[in-house]
Amino acid sequence: MAYDVLVIGGGPAGLSAAQNVRARGKTALVVSNPLEENPLWKAKEVDNYLGLPRLSGAELLTAFQRHAESSGAEFLEGRALSALRSGESWYVSVGNMMVQGKAVVLAAGVVRGKKLPGEAELLGRGVSYCATCDGMLYRGKRVAVLGWTPSAEKEAAFLEGIGCQVLYLDKPRDCAIQGAEKVEAVTCGGVTEAVEAVFLLRPAMAPGDLFPGLETGGGFVAVDREMRTNLPGVFAAGDCTGGPLQVSKAVGEGLTAGQKAAAFAAAVK
The missing domain is CATH 3.50.50.60 (FAD/NAD(P)-binding domain)
Known part of the structure; x- marks a missing residue:
């Protein structure tokens, strides 16, 4: 399964990124857990998203996903487990599948919690x-x-x-x-x-575990104003880049990340 852009995360940032990738004529695959597992889904009322006050988190997420779907974005339910760059593409394992993209938008939200004692030492050995x-x-x-x-x-x-x-x-x-x-x-x-x-x-892998060598700081992914990370073709948006942890910020960063990822994919031959 090969796409122009792989979007990891199906929250506001990821869905915004996917919609903007499609708006620029590039293919997009959103890899995410079920929508109902997004923390925003449980919010009874979101009152600070401009123009759409007093909607529930579930209503907002549903509207965002429908928009991304109507634009032609494709969806794959599952957790991204590892990522590897080979040649001009990124290969991401999702369960027992492997998907390929010229660029990646990381929008998996905040991964809370530390590794368990023995987890890193026995990874791959049980x-x-x-x-x-x-x-x-x-x-x-x-x-x-x-x-x-x-x-x-x-x-x-x-x-x-x-x-x-x-x-x-x-x-x-x-x-x-x-x-x-x-x-x-x-x-x-x-x-x-x-x-x-x-x-x-867990809901998601820590960004540094998913993308070895990814630059982070204070537990968040380091990005520039074009939402680029230090890895070629990898962009990030939303809560994973730091606060404020708000829907408006996530949607805006997703737009930028989606646009820049689509441009990066277009330049790959």
């Missing part, structure tokens, strides 16, 4: 961010699923369906992953359970 990608490796074995989104339950059900013995932990706190050469156990709330794999299903 720690995974994708049940549908790596689940078959643990068929018939006991695994833990740490889920922070409603869709995490679907991935837990997938694991059970292929024969895994699943320990599901919903929005866990104070967790740690143990193991020497591979995952051996997970501890949560003072209780340790023996498992052979731990699936961490």
Whole structure:
């Protein structure tokens, strides 16, 4: 699946970027979690978006998505797990799929929370961010699923369906992953359970983990006024670039990022 621009994130910034990419005649794919998992969806009333006062977050997001869809933007539900630049293109893995783009707009919002103890050390040795990608490796074995989104339950059900013995932990706190050469156990709330794999299903990857070498500062992606990052062909917009964390700011940055990403893609031969 090859596109001119890949947009990672389906909130106000990402949808604005996608619509503006399409307005310039370039193809756009939006990679995102279900709309209902966006934090804005739960807002009962947004009173500071110019011209559209007192709409709920759900109403705004629905209108934004319909606009992007009507412009011809395409959508892929899932979490972006890794990104690699090869030649003149970026390749982003989404679950067990790989999508390609000449440029990328990173608009995945704010990723909260630190890595769990043992997460980085045991990544690829029992720690995974994708049940549908790596689940078959643990068929018939006991695994833990740490889920922070409603869709995490679907991935837990997938694991059970292929024969895994699943320990599901919903929005866990104070967790740690143990193991020497591979995952051996997970501890949560003072209780340790023996498992052979731990699936961490967060809403999104931290930008620096998704794009190695991406410049950040204070937990946010560093950009210039054209929303360019330090990586070629990668732009960023919205909450991931810092405050104020407001819809108006996200939509405006998405417009700029979308325009510049489309121009970058047009220059790629």
